[in-house]
Amino acid sequence: MPTPTSAGVDDPLVADPAVGVDRDNWQDPDIVRWSFQNVERVLPTTPISRGTGPVAELPADLQDLGEVEVPATEFSATRTVRSVIEDSDTDAWMLMHNGTVLTEEYFGEMTPGTEHLLMSVSKSLVGTVAGVLVGAGDLDPNRLITDYVPELAESGYAGATVRHVLDMRSGIRFSENYLDPKSEVRQIEEQIGWSEAKRENPGIGMYEFLATLEAKSEHGGVFEYRSCETDVLGWVCEKIAGESMQTLMSRVLWSRIGAEQDALIATDQYGVGMFDGGINTTLRDLARFGYVYANRGQSLTDQQVAPTTWIGDTLTTSEDVRQAFAEGPGDNRMPGGAYHNQFWFPFPDSHAFLALGIHGQMIYMNPGANVVGVKLSSWGLPQDAGKLFPTIRAFEALAKAVNTTAPAAAK
Numbered sequence: 001m002p003t004p005t006s007a008g009v010d011d012p013l014v015a016d017p018a019v020g021v022d023r024d025n026w027q028d029p030d031i032v033r034w035s036f037q038n039v040e041r042v043l044p045t046t047p048i049s050r051g052t053g054p055v056a057e058l059p060a061d062l063q064d065l066g067e068v069e070v071p072a073t074e075f076s077a078t079r080t081v082r083s084v085i086e087d088s089d090t091d092a093w094m095l096m097h098n099g100t101v102l103t104e105e106y107f108g109e110m111t112p113g114t115e116h117l118l119m120s121v122s123k124s125l126v127g128t129v130a131g132v133l134v135g136a137g138d139l140d141p142n143r144l145i146t147d148y149v150p151e152l153a154e155s156g157y158a159g160a161t162v163r164h165v166l167d168m169r170s171g172i173r174f175s176e177n178y179l180d181p182k183s184e185v186r187q188i189e190e191q192i193g194w195s196e197a198k199r200e201n202p203g204i205g206m207y208e209f210l211a212t213l214e215a216k217s218e219h220g221g222v223f224e225y226r227s228c229e230t231d232v233l234g235w236v237c238e239k240i241a242g243e244s245m246q247t248l249m250s251r252v253l254w255s256r257i258g259a260e261q262d263a264l265i266a267t268d269q270y271g272v273g274m275f276d277g278g279i280n281t282t283l284r285d286l287a288r289f290g291y292v293y294a295n296r297g298q299s300l301t302d303q304q305v306a307p308t309t310w311i312g313d314t315l316t317t318s319e320d321v322r323q324a325f326a327e328g329p330g331d332n333r334m335p336g337g338a339y340h341n342q343f344w345f346p347f348p349d350s351h352a353f354l355a356l357g358i359h360g361q362m363i364y365m366n367p368g369a370n371v372v373g374v375k376l377s378s379w380g381l382p383q384d385a386g387k388l389f390p391t392i393r394a395f396e397a398l399a400k401a402v403n404t405t406a407p408a409a410a411k
Contacts, residue, residue, distance in 0.1 A: 362374070
């Protein structure tokens with residue numbers, strides 16, 4: 001398999017450390033296409049078992065939807081789905097309607113069996129695990145985090161509830177500026193071994209780093225996107241279950257969606273999962289997960305994976321949640337949108353909601369249209385509005401097109 005070099009990701013060289021891929025450069029723009037499909041060759045990983053249950057079949061009625069028209073956004077003129085896919089560093093994408101695959105494409109070295117890094121789409125999987133625990137009566141979102149994780153009693157999370165981290169409304173000081181090497185989001189990578197620590201010690205690991213975080217404001221205020229919130233949520237889930245996230249997620253989620261393959265989670269140097277962005281899986285299995293949210297919590301094998309009460313709660317974004325989102329300090333460019341239960345709700349007038357990860361990872365779920373769209377990508381930059389919003393609009397256009405009776409909708 002090709003390994004990245006300074007000349008680019010297509011040079012046919014053997015994957016070997018001598019080529020120069022390491023923990024300091026694996027997220028560089030000219031390397032991410034390879035590294036996101038080979039995380040286990042860069043970072044420590046452990047499996048999330050699919051269990052022994054049946055694989056959920058993905059019936060297909062493949063269609064050419066590339067000429068569906070995508071309305072103009074502030075970032076691009078009117079264009080086609082094909083041009084959006086081709087201009088956004090796509091590794092693979094899929095569209096499902098009523099549980100049937102209408103489009104499934106792979107690019108470069110990506111194949112149906114390739115596990116791809118999900119980045120922050122991982123947050124939605126961890127949020128779903130929390131939802132299962134809520135449905136079982138084991139987790140109360142209104143209780144204090146420290147009721148479950150007393151190790152955080154002296155941290156800035158003292159006084160914060162589980163609900164605060166589910167909706168990213170704690171008052172924790174944590175910068176998500178990916179381009180600032182001194183930001184907390186980069187510090188956490190250094191402390192868990194995702195990048196080489198600039199000191200003699202190997203880093204303190206996920207749990208100890210979370211315990212160092214301080215509060216900057218009262219909990220329960222405005223929305224601010226912070227990856228550490230999901231890491232705390234994952235720790236809460238582990239404490240309740242008395243098992244690692246790898247084992248817990250396998251038991252309550254991955255073994256129940258009819259997954260074709262085990263997933264992987266990248267870990268810190270002590271074996272703790274990177275809950276906020278370390279999960280790797282295939283395009284098809286990610287679509288199987290997305291289907292659960294588009295189908296009232298049921299999998300393609302008719303298992304009730306997530307409680308209907310959790311699905312209902314997730315899809316109900318209150319005025320308070322939307323106001324907190326609107327007043328947040330970042331420019332999310334989603335007027336009228338919301339963030340709730342580790343999912344994004346980009347439009348006030350659409351049934352659609354999203355799981356998103358930097359560098360272009362996305363699940364588009366639209367229960368009203370019975371549509372699931374999945375896209376795995378290798379953007380050079382962590383964030384790129386000129387690729388993100390046309391992709392969202394492309395899935396919106398596809399959802400509308402496949403739900404019309406006029407075949408001319410797809411030219």
